[in-house]
Amino acid sequence: MAARIGDSEIEIPIPDLRMRKRSAPVFEKMRERGESFLVSVLSANRITDVSQSAYKALHSPSMRTLDMWRLKDIEKAVDRLALAKERGERVGLVTDFDVDGISSDVVMYRALTEHLGFDESQVVEYVNNRMEYGYGFNDKVLDRVLSTEDTPTLLITADQGSNDNASVILFKEAMAKRGIDYADVIVTDHHHINVGETCADAAAFVNPQRHDCEFEDKTICGCMVALLFMAAAHRTFTERSIIPADTPSVQHLLTYASLATVADCVSLASEYNRFVVRKGLHDMNQGVIPAWQVLMENRYKSNAALTSRDLAFMLGPAINADSRTGGDGSDALNFLKAKNLDDARAAYAALTKRNTRRKDIELSMVEVALADASEQYYVRGYRGISIYLPKGSHGIHGIVASRIKEKFNCPTIIFSPVDVNEKDHAKRELTASARSIDGIDIHSIMTEVQKDMPIKFGGHPMALGVKKLTKDLFPQFQETFDKYVKEEGVARCGDAKGLDHLFFPFVEVDHLIQENELNWLRNVNTLGEIAKLEPYGQRFELPIFAINGVFVNSSRFGKSNSHLNIIFKDSMDNEHVGVLFNYERASFVSQLVIGKMYTFAFKMEYDSYKKSIGLQIESIAEGMNNLKTTR
Template identity: 55%
Template sequence: MIHINNTKIKVPMPELKFRKRHQGVFDALRERGCSNIVSIIAANRTNDVSPRAQQDLLKPSITDMDFWKLKDIDIAADRILLAKQRGEYISLATDFDVDGISSAVLMKKALVEYMGFDEDKVNIDVNYRMEIGYGFSKAAMELMFEKAGDNPPTLVITADQGSNDSVTAGLYKERMASLGYDYADVIVTDHHDIDEGNTCPEALAFINPRRPDDDFEDPTICGCMVALLVMSAARAHMVNEGVLPEDSPNLGELLMYACLATVADCVSLKSGINRFVIRRGLVDINNEVIPAWTVLKRKVNKPADMITAQDLAFKLGPAINADSRTGGDGSNAINFLMAKTVDEANFYFEELTSKNNRRKDIELSMLEAALADASEQYYEKGMRGLSVYLPNGSHGIHGIVASRIKERFNCPVIVFSPSDVNEKDHPERHITGSGRCIEELSIIDIVKKEILPTCPAIKAGGHPAAMGMTITLKQFPQFQKLFDLNVKKDSVKAGMSDSDFYPTVKIDHLIKDGSLRVLQGMGLLEEQKKLEPYGQRFEAPVFGINGRFSRANPTRTGEHMKLHFIDSLGHEHSAMCFFYGRQPWLSILEVGQEYTFAVSVNYNNFEGKMGMLIEGIAEGFNNISR
């Protein structure tokens, strides 16, 4: 049982379970000279023993990357050059999340500061999440025209969206023709899954590494990285054509925006390209090359320490997303990233922080209702594909709630909320859903291939780990049944059993006996850092430690708690437990009893030493299954 507000909710007690270790990878890294800890962490996350895979993990590089392999990128580069020569108005039409916001800022900086476009002729058109939703839709197009006034854009470049919006591209060209324009084009840059058979024919150029006919080596890059590669191709083309001098700066510094987007968009961090982007971007972020990064360092209390991928994922990313999640248009986020002074960046960061605090309040209320519903589905109905409708929910926030529920039950989850909160419930009411999936399955395949043929959606899109969709309220009961049915069916195909639909804390290594001395200094943390960044598909390591629970101290706010335990060598350790009332293992703790503590380690900036975070607890010593 856990407590959220005044509600008791039954959730599973996570099992501590060793990660499967690939002995070949472990041996290869040890032969290379890597430490035992580094070799363990890597061998627990990949089965690729090739030298290239080792390089991707330890020293990722993009030296061999060829952006010209992206289909249509040459067409896009040529059209962007033409827009410069004509002095055209351009719309940067992007999604509203961190990936889309970062893409918008990156493209505007690339065009204006690196390629010499007129700043007043390059407009950012971020989708208004709460009113328009995802995609380059007709509503998004109408808002773009409204904002443009007497100067409609003759070139639209999308980012992080557009793959399945060819119809809107056609409507845009028709509108421009009716206004008397001889030319008007759409360049689609995206990274989301593409509807089967779709070629986005109304777009002049369609750049997406997930295209079936694409030759680019990595389909897992984020939308902002796709946008950066398109801008890089345009710059290279301008140099080749003599429009820009040969010594004009490349766009390497803009990798810091792709770094932020790569972290926040939950793309695979097994990818060498994605790992390089984050590592290289963090260098510029920590060098504070723009005022936004100076403010970020101050706000996360790291004046002397380094900003990490975790800071971007859990501190800046949610604040940027909160701008649109709470009804904003994304302008605060854009202004923060484009601020020219520290004071300006600080002002917009405070705005984002205020919105994020509001988002947290709404999220907790939604989570209370959604978890209670999901718990009933899981325990009483035996469902493993969990779909929840929240009549009072906010569709700007339900994606976060879906993630929280997925973590609690280790089941694919879709949370639906009304598209229009002011509209009363009726059968044709539009409800939007945000889904999150477990690693073994693909939520986009389950929905698009198995469900939509018999329960068609108004729209749906995404990728294997996350998706969004819109259906009518009357469809929800049918969808709920089909989602559970097809999750179970696909799980059988994937070789899963029902016991796999249960939360686990994956343990990399049990530290015990003489090895416990590694916990006394910074050695463990230093070894762990050699494999950063951690994230999607390459999660941060968790270690097991046997100990006797000795005491607990609530923090000043009372929300969190510091737990103390004594290991077999008699050393006392402390570990933070955030929101301890929401942890199912709280009731099993007794002073003096033996437990296996699952902990992650980080740098404790306040105490200047290695810190621990509680990830899970099991009764008894060595209570980790295989």
């Protein structure tokens, strides 16, 4: 079916509706524990462990069992920081440009200057400029550090650095030439580590992804790693009397880690991550810092408590827009570090302006990318989609990759020139962002691609960055990437027959609402039941329900009439209105015929205007009970 994107009609598959796999033992155990039918269903669709500890992690997560000292090298990191304090060294914070990196900077800056006895003049912040330097502790970032007057002698990375030992060596060598033989780098990160990388020349390498790291949760974000380092330093500094014994702890900085945890899309099935987000949301709704007070002023729904969705879809994109539109991270830092409401409001206004510009750029890139992706999917039969946008912005292509991945359910990489102003030529250097789908490890795939082609990359199994590819090699890259994606798919499915199912878009449905359950849609207490399992997010998605109904009519609304009210009647002749945002991008709209029966999939949310449950349409499938099985 075709969807309209800008001025173009593009063929895009209509997503399947697939029932989530439900663990019967978990469902039965939840009912035994007195949970409602709905809570039991949602739980059984998300976990398979029936133990009491799993139940506790779901409903009342804690960090009581967390042992930060199990992070490999954390003691080395603390000892080196203590030495810096003793010597009066300057410390440089070298962090990534996204929400995780920005939050890490704020956590470490505040911890060092407010809790660990460092003067503000001793701490220098180096947030990567996405457009100028790119990702990682690379040559350009190193040049920036070394050009600083009174260069810091101790650098601490956060949310990056795992694959940058070469820069660690160069930094130490450059400082040694200046007569400083004690310069060091502490690497803190959470990204996957490339084969052969060990950060052997760093004073400490703190990353739960290390094969020799015994820390119990590999899914924590980079900001959380940085916070645990600061917490360990605080404990050691007080024990050694480096700072007064009554110095307040860094626990209140957990509020920043909650933002990073949601925005960086780490797993919310993790007990620690669930605790971090719950605690952070509590602090945000209490307005413990000016930034959170401003966030509440600008939330989607007035008088409603902030949820993980506000972080994922409102604040996270606004902060990321700073770097995506050429900013240096200062607007984001100024917002999170603001000490009064006026400063926080001014910084948030700047971020909002940047985010509006980001949306405009994104829309134009998505239109071009979707047309290319459709041709690759339907004509060439590619299931690993790689797209070159000669006029694309590499600050935006990660978002564009996500949009394409969602439409086709195929691993997607978006390339654009490192320098968009450079004259076109065969050896033009490209940079890219990649996004993958559940069950397909794109990090593993790129490891295979790298054996065939001269590229560099780094990231996670679900998302990564690629660089050093030249334009003349892009066609070869497309074929190579697609080949290894299909091989990974066959390995997962067992044979090639399963690829059509694997690489096809779908919406996972928690429950098909039956006639005797239709009252759920009229009772706002249903939302309270759903909220019992908050927070929702990556690996613990917000529930989606389905209902059989007859399509009655639709009406457009909103700016440029870009949204759609979809009116349908259920089997008991009750009328419902579901909202579909940006309906022209939805491939299933063109199939709707008044009077025909469909299966409607939707999320439930509170409609503050009507003071009732509102339905947000996710997809629509033709016919009754059109729900397929998740394999």
